[in-house]
Amino acid sequence: MKAKKGTVRVITGNAAAAYAAMLCRPDVATSYPxxxxxxxxEQLSTFHAEGVMNAEMVEVEGENSAMNVVAAASIAGGRxxxxxxxWGLVYMYDALLQAAGFRAPxxxxxxxxxxPGILAVSSGQQDIIATRDSGWIQIIVENCQEILDQIIxxxxxAEDYDIQLPVMVNYDGFYLSYLSxxxxxxxxxxxxxxxxxxxxxxxxxxxxxxxxxGCGTHGxxxxxMELRYKHCQALxxxxxxxxxxxxxxxxxxxxGYGGQIDEYRTEDAEIIILTSxxxxxxTRAVVDAKRAEGVKVGLVKLRLFRPFPRERLVKALKGxxxxxxxxxxxxxxxxxxxIYTELRMLSPEIGFVPILSYIDGLANMDITIPHIExxxxxxxxxxxxxxxxxxxxxxxxx
Amino acid sequence: MVIKHxxxxxxxxxxxxxxxxxxxxDTGSWRTERPVLDQAKCNYCGLCALYCxxxxxxxxxxxxxxxxxxxxxxxxCAHECPRGALxxxxxxxxxxxx
Amino acid sequence: MKEIRIHxxxxxxxxxxxxxxxxxxxxxxxxxxxxxxxxxxxxxxPVVAFTRIDDKxxxxxxxxxxxxxxxxxxxxxLTLPTLFTGLRPESAFILNSPKKxxxxxxxxxxxxxxxxxxxxxxxxxxxxIPNTCLLGAFAAATGWLRLxxxxxxxxxxxxxxxxxxxxxxxxxxxKEVEVTKW
Numbered sequence: 001m002k003a004k005k006g007t008v009r010v011i012t013g014n015a016a017a018a019y020a021a022m023l024c025r026p027d028v029a030t031s032y033p034x035x036x037x038x039x040x041x042e043q044l045s046t047f048h049a050e051g052v053m054n055a056e057m058v059e060v061e062g063e064n065s066a067m068n069v070v071a072a073a074s075i076a077g078g079r080x081x082x083x084x085x086x087w088g089l090v091y092m093y094d095a096l097l098q099a100a101g102f103r104a105p106x107x108x109x110x111x112x113x114x115x116p117g118i119l120a121v122s123s124g125q126q127d128i129i130a131t132r133d134s135g136w137i138q139i140i141v142e143n144c145q146e147i148l149d150q151i152i153x154x155x156x157x158a159e160d161y162d163i164q165l166p167v168m169v170n171y172d173g174f175y176l177s178y179l180s181x182x183x184x185x186x187x188x189x190x191x192x193x194x195x196x197x198x199x200x201x202x203x204x205x206x207x208x209x210x211x212x213x214g215c216g217t218h219g220x221x222x223x224x225m226e227l228r229y230k231h232c233q234a235l236x237x238x239x240x241x242x243x244x245x246x247x248x249x250x251x252x253x254x255x256g257y258g259g260q261i262d263e264y265r266t267e268d269a270e271i272i273i274l275t276s277x278x279x280x281x282x283t284r285a286v287v288d289a290k291r292a293e294g295v296k297v298g299l300v301k302l303r304l305f306r307p308f309p310r311e312r313l314v315k316a317l318k319g320x321x322x323x324x325x326x327x328x329x330x331x332x333x334x335x336x337x338x339i340y341t342e343l344r345m346l347s348p349e350i351g352f353v354p355i356l357s358y359i360d361g362l363a364n365m366d367i368t369i370p371h372i373e374x375x376x377x378x379x380x381x382x383x384x385x386x387x388x389x390x391x392x393x394x395x396x397x398x
Numbered sequence: 399m400v401i402k403h404x405x406x407x408x409x410x411x412x413x414x415x416x417x418x419x420x421x422x423x424d425t426g427s428w429r430t431e432r433p434v435l436d437q438a439k440c441n442y443c444g445l446c447a448l449y450c451x452x453x454x455x456x457x458x459x460x461x462x463x464x465x466x467x468x469x470x471x472x473x474x475c476a477h478e479c480p481r482g483a484l485x486x487x488x489x490x491x492x493x494x495x496x
Numbered sequence: 497m498k499e500i501r502i503h504x505x506x507x508x509x510x511x512x513x514x515x516x517x518x519x520x521x522x523x524x525x526x527x528x529x530x531x532x533x534x535x536x537x538x539x540x541x542p543v544v545a546f547t548r549i550d551d552k553x554x555x556x557x558x559x560x561x562x563x564x565x566x567x568x569x570x571x572x573x574l575t576l577p578t579l580f581t582g583l584r585p586e587s588a589f590i591l592n593s594p595k596k597x598x599x600x601x602x603x604x605x606x607x608x609x610x611x612x613x614x615x616x617x618x619x620x621x622x623x624x625i626p627n628t629c630l631l632g633a634f635a636a637a638t639g640w641l642r643l644x645x646x647x648x649x650x651x652x653x654x655x656x657x658x659x660x661x662x663x664x665x666x667x668x669x670x671k672e673v674e675v676t677k678w
Contacts, residue, residue, distance in 0.1 A: 010519040010528065010652070035537070118412050143557075175557050179531040180515045182522045278557030285555050364533070368558050389399060396403040427572060428505070428540030470540065 006184030017109040018043035020151035027078030029055035036173040037111035063088035067095035074104035077206030086113035100135030105158035111177035122364035125329040138306040260309035269298030275326035321383035354382040429471035439483035446475035497550040504569035507539035509627030514545035519649035609637025632669030
């Protein structure tokens with residue numbers, strides 16, 4: 001059985017996020033506006049006003065309340081959605097941790113924007129990094145269609161009885177949030193069918209009037225350890241689940257994204273560029289151009305960031321001669337890119353080959369084709385034994 | 399790493415010298431209307447200069463004039479003037495200087 | 497792939513123009529990608545919008561550095577020093593201006609289209625929103641887009657009286673643009 005072809009509309013990344021949420025029939029869809037995702041809140045309100053979406057729209061005065069509302073509604077058994085960015089994410093931080101502690105399957109869209117320290121209303125992935133140990137599942141997407149599709153898959157993942165974890169779907173602020181592309185919007189009946197398997201599963205516990213059930217009250221000593229352990233195991237189960245749901249989505253809607261990672265021309269590649277988000281799209285074009293010149297390069301696009309796709313990455317990278325990682329954020333702890341530092345953990349399993357860290361695309365700076373070509377050239381040289389620089393902040397060297 | 403970038407900030411963090419950096423962008427070109435003063439009504443109270451967001455009012459001794467290189471045409475001076483001495487006039491009614 | 501870069505000021509509809517262009521090309525079966533870059537998000541401040549069109553899916557998510565076509569909505573932006581940097585050879589230039597182009601603005605330009613979009617917009621729409629007029633001029637001068645495709649997609653963005661006025665404005669842009677070939 002296959003889904004009908006969707007209606008094609010030219011919409012922005014933000015609108016795609018709102019459409020996806022609407023199609024999943026959330027019970028509560030509440031978000032507070034912030035650049036560059038305000039359009040998500042506006043579009044959700046429009047859907048509600050037009051009677052297209054029946055969700056409860058609680059008007060909150062800030063993101064902290066937004067997350068408190070959706071986390072609470074979620075443990076009362078509702079399907080919930082919210083969206084934010086950067087400082088909004090930071091403002092809701094305590095509630096963010098609560099949502100994860102509750103194991104509340106909230107789905108949140110984030111238009112990534114620069115976060116701590118220096119105010120910058122501009123694109124960057126520091127908000128993902130600032131919340132990477134919140135206990136949420138974090139997925140990063142590359143284009144508008146993927147925003148829409150991944151949010152639908154996020155509900156399927158979050159509410160899965162085996163998982164029960166909140167999910168963040170991340171897309172580049174400005175470069176993707178404001179990007180207009182032709183997006184196939186599935187029929188709502190088809191989205192219903194895709195999410196139907198959730199109805200066949202045991203229902204998760206929920207707060208109900210008259211029933212003396214509490215949630216997330218406290219764990220002390222060994223009780224806390226037990227809950228933390230269960231949380232970590234659930235995150236590990238999410239790894240294979242992401243792949244399985246992607247395969248299901250592809251089978252039904254005809255569009256698949258590779259699950260935890262997407263590999264482009266990696267099989268016979270000698271060197272790999274590893275990156276995420278919109279930059280992965282640009283890298284595909286560079287890979288094709290460099291391949292035409294005879295360079296055996298491939299792209300590994302990191303989609304799932306939390307939990308970290310250890311096994312799939314090892315499988316994709318083992319035997320390669322050098323890897324270049326392009327990060328759109330910084331790891332303050334290790335003076336390099338965050339994805340780069342986490343990838344280094346896999347060196348014993350992939351082989352101790354050169355891994356080069358590139359920091360680019362902070363604060364609306366563009367990760368351009370010449371930048372990525374430079375990365376390919378240097379990684380190629382490193383693969384051939386030339387000495388290389390461990391960390392490069394590309395724009396500062398221009 | 400061979401850094402070719404010339405530092406914009408003299409300090410370790412984002413301190414900026416307001417004398418050097420407050421009025422520096424070509425914000426005057428953003429304007430779609432400008433404040434015009436009826437000097438007969440002005441009593442040199444200075445409220446327009448105090449309220450001006452980019453602080454681009456020039457003290458002319460007995461009245462203030464907006465510095466057109468930076469005035470963005472927000473209209474706050476006209477709104478705040480207690481004498482109603484300032485009026486916002488559309489840019490296209492002036493011979494454009496550039 | 498064709499890369500089109502639109503320069504305007506906040507409030508002139510540059511961003512909407514880029515999106516309308518994208519929609520119009522989709523009706524002709526093209527793949528599209530369009531996004532803006534704002535410096536300061538306010539009326540009057542310079543804004544750039546990028547639109548890519550191709551016969552295959554567009555993967556690049558970067559700004560446009562080598563445009564095949566420049567559309568300039570505010571003639572005041574002609575003084576931008578980097579306006580013509582990176583122009584591809586045999587590219588096109590569409591300008592909103594009441595005056596003719598005195599000479600070929602850049603050696604890489606092959607086609608120039610000038611139209612008094614502000615004047616037409618004030619007449620047809622009643623306000624200085626020249627974007628739809630310029631899109632009509634773009635379609636005529638470059639020949640990359642049919643007028644009916646452009647007119648058909650405007651209803652996705654506008655409705656009622658305002659839609660009718662913009663349809664007229666776009667059609668006049670198409671008919672009244674002065675095209676020069678170098």
